[in-house]
Amino acid sequence: MTTMESLIGLVNRIQMACTALGDYGGEDQTFSSLWDALPSVAVVGGQSSGKSSVLESIVGRDFLPRGSGIVTRRPLVLQLHKMDEGQQEYAEFAHLPDRQFTDFSLVRKEIQDETDRVTGKTKQISPVPIHLSIYSPNVVNLTLIDLPGLTKVAIEGQPESIAQDIETMVRSFVDKPNCIILAISPANQDIATSDAIKLSREVDPMGERTFGVLTKLDLMDKGTNALDVLEGKSYRLQHPWVGIVNRSQADINRNVDMILARQKEREYFATSPDYGHLASKMGSEYLAKLLSKHLESVIRARIPSITSLINKSIEELESELDHLGRPVAIDAGAQLYTILELCRAFDRIFKQHLDGGRPGGDRIYGVFDNQLPAALRKLPLDRHLSMQNVRKVVSEADGYQPHLIAPEQGYRRLIEGALNYFRGPSEATVDAVHFVLKDLVRKSMEECQEMKRFPTLQSTIAGAANEALERFREDSKKTVVRLVDMEASYLTVEFFRRLPQEVEKGGNPAAATTDRYSEGHFRRIGSNVSSYVNMVLETLKNSVPKAVVYCQVKEAKQSLLNHFYTQIGKREGRQLSDLLDEDPSLMERRLQCAKRLELYKKSRDEIDSVSWV
Ligand code: GDP
Ligand code: MG
Secondary structure (H helix, E strand, O other): OOHHHHHHHHHHHHHHHHHHOHHHHOOOHHHHHHHHHOOEEEEEEEOOOOHHHHHHHHHOOOOOOOOOOOOOOOOEEEEEEEOOOOOOOEEEEOOEEEEEEOOHHHHHHHHHHHHHHHHOOOOOOOOOOEEEEEEEOOOOOEEEEEOOOEOOOOOOOOOOOHHHHHHHHHHHHHOOOOEEEEEEEEOOOOHHHOHHHHHHHHHOOOOOOEEEEEEOHHHOOOOOOOHHHHOOOOOOOOOOOEEOOOOOHHHHHOOOOHHHHHHHHHHHHHHOOOOHHHHHHOOHHHHHHHHHHHHHHHHHHHHHHHHHHHHHHHHHHHHHHHHHOOOOOOOHHHHHHHHHHHHHHHHHHHHHHHHOOOOOOHHHHHHHHHHHHHHHHOOOHHHHOOHHHHHHHHHHHHOOOOOOOOOHHHHHHHHHHHHHOOHHHHHHHHHHHHHHHHHHHHHHHHHOHHHHHOHHHHHHHHHHHHHHHHHHHHHHHHHHHHHHHHHHHOOOHHHHHHHHHHHHHHOOHHHHHHOOOOHHHHHHHHHHHHHHHHHHHHHHHHHHHHHHHHHHHHHHHHHOOHHHHHHHHOOOHHHHHHHOOOOHHHHHHHHHHHHHHHHHHHHHHHHHHHHOO
16 A cells, blocks of 8 residues: 555544544544545436436445436445455444444445435435445445436425535535546536536635536437536536446346446447547546555645644643543552542641632631621620619529528529529530631632542532531530530639629728618629620630631641541442442543544554655
8 A cells, every 4th residue: 555545544434433433523623623624525416417427437336326317315425445365345324333244235225225214205305414334345445426417496395495405515625725526427418517517616716625426427418428528628627537437227227247248348449439539548547546646745844733633632632631631540459549648638728718728718717707706796795784683683583581781592593593594505516617618618629639530539528527517516516505505614713803892902890881772783794794794705706716626727737537437448349339339420431531542643653654755
C-alpha cells in the first residue's frame, strides 16, 4: 500500500470511528469539525441518471438497490477500505456492527430493509444516513455518498414537497466545502437540462470540486455523440469529464457481473469510433483512480488542520478525563486508599471553611458575638427580680420565721431561679453552631469535586460526618448545662461578704434595720441579686463559647471522620467496592471519552508516521 493509500484509509477509519461514536459525538464541536474537515465524495443527479450504477462500478461490486423510480431514499455513506491482495472481501453496516456480509446480494437487501425501517415501505425519503463499509482488495480507499435523485414532481404516495425535500437533503451534503461532487448526467439528455450540473454550479461555481460524469453513452441516439461535453466544450469544469457505460437494466436482469461489465465498458471505449482517442481517460475504473488521486491531494492539504483538530480533541478529552477521574482500582487495598484519599479531600475543604480560606467559619463567631448576647439580654430577669417577685420568693423561703439579718434562703432561690434562665440561650448556642457545622459539611461535600463521581460514598461520608456532629452536639450541650449548673451550685462568697459593707458605706446602719421589710429592702435584695447574676452572665458569655468550641468546633476539625475511619478499616473488599459505586452515566461518559481518546491518539500516530514520508 502506498503512503497516500494508507492515509486515505486512515481518514476513512477516523470517519468510521466518528460514526460509531456518533451518538456521543453529536454534542461535541471538535467531533463535527473533524468530520467536516475530512473529504467525502457525494453523487448528485436526477432520478435514474445512473448514480447508484456509477458507485457500483467504482466499487466493482453489485450491492446497491437500483432500477427505475425512486430507489435510493436515504443517504448511503459508503466507505471503501482497500485490503491486501488475496483477502476475503466483506461489507459491514454501522447499525449491525457484529455482522460481516460476504454475500453482496444480502447487502442490497439490508440496504432496502434498513431504508424501509425508517421510511416505511412508501416512496418517502429520510435524511438519516445508512453507513456501510466495504473491505476489499479491489477498491481504492474512498468515502462515497449515494443520495436520492433530484426530481421535479411528486408521484403517487409522495408528499407535494418531495422535490424540495430531496434537494434540501442533497444540498446539506454538497454545501460543505470538503464535499467532492460527482455530478451525474445521462448522455441521452441535453446537458443543458442536467439537474446535477444545475445544483453543482450553485454550490461550486468555479467547478473546483465538481467531477462531471456522463452516463448512458451507449443509449445516445444513433448519429449523435457527447464529444462536446466530454471535451469540456459544453460546460467547463476544472476537472476533466469522464464518460461511463454502466450496465443496462437488461444486463442487470441477466445478472451480468461487474467484472464482465467493466470489461465490456473498456471494450466499448476502445472500439468506439467517437471516443477511441479518449479511451484511456474514460470508464469507471479511470473515474475511481481520478477521484482517489484528487482525494489524496485534498487530504494532503488538510493534514495540518486535521492534525491540529485531533490535537485539540486529545487535549479536551484528557482534561475531561481528569475531571471525570480515572477508573477505580479493583483490589481492596487500593480501594481503601482511594476512599481515604477522598475523605481527606473532603476533610481538607471542611477545615478550610472553619479556619478561613473558604467562607462559613465566621458564622460561628457570629453566634457567639451576636446571637448569644442577644438571647441573654432578652431573658426576663427584670420580671424575676421585680420587687413583687423578690418579696414573694423571699417570704416563701423564710417560711413561718421571717429572716433576721439577711434572707439567705431567699437569695439562693432568687439566684438559682435567675441562673436557670441561662440554660436556654446556652443550649441554643450549641444548636446554632451545630447547624452551621452541618451546613459546612454539606457545602464541603458539594465542593469536593473528586467525590462527585461516587454518590454512594458521598452520602455515606456525609452521613458519618453528620452523626459525628450529632455526638459533638450532645456532648457540648451537657457541658454548657453543666457550666450553668456549676454557677448555681456554689455562689461566690466574696461577692456577698462585700455586700453589707457597701450598704452601710453610704447610709445609716440604723436606717438599714428599721427598713427591714419595706419596699426598699426588697429592692435592694433584687439589685444585689441582679448584680450577682450579671456577673455570672458575663462569665457565661465567655465560657459558653469556649465550651462550644472545645466540644464541637475543635472536635469537628480534628475528628469528624475518626469514627468512620475505624469502621471502614473493618470492611471487606465487597463492601468497599459498593462504596465506590459510581454514577452509571458518568462511567459511560468516561468509557466514551477513553474510546475517543484512544482513537484520536492512534490517528495522530498514524498521521505522524505516514504523512511526511
Ligand atoms: P439512479 O437512480 O441515479 O441511482 O440510477 P440507477 O443507477 O438506479 O440506474 C437507473 C437505470 O438506468 C438502471 O436500470 C440502470 O441499469 C440504467 N443505467 C444506468 N447507467 C446506464 C448506462 O450507462 N447504460 C445503460 N444502458 N443503462 C444504464
Ligand atoms: Mg440510486
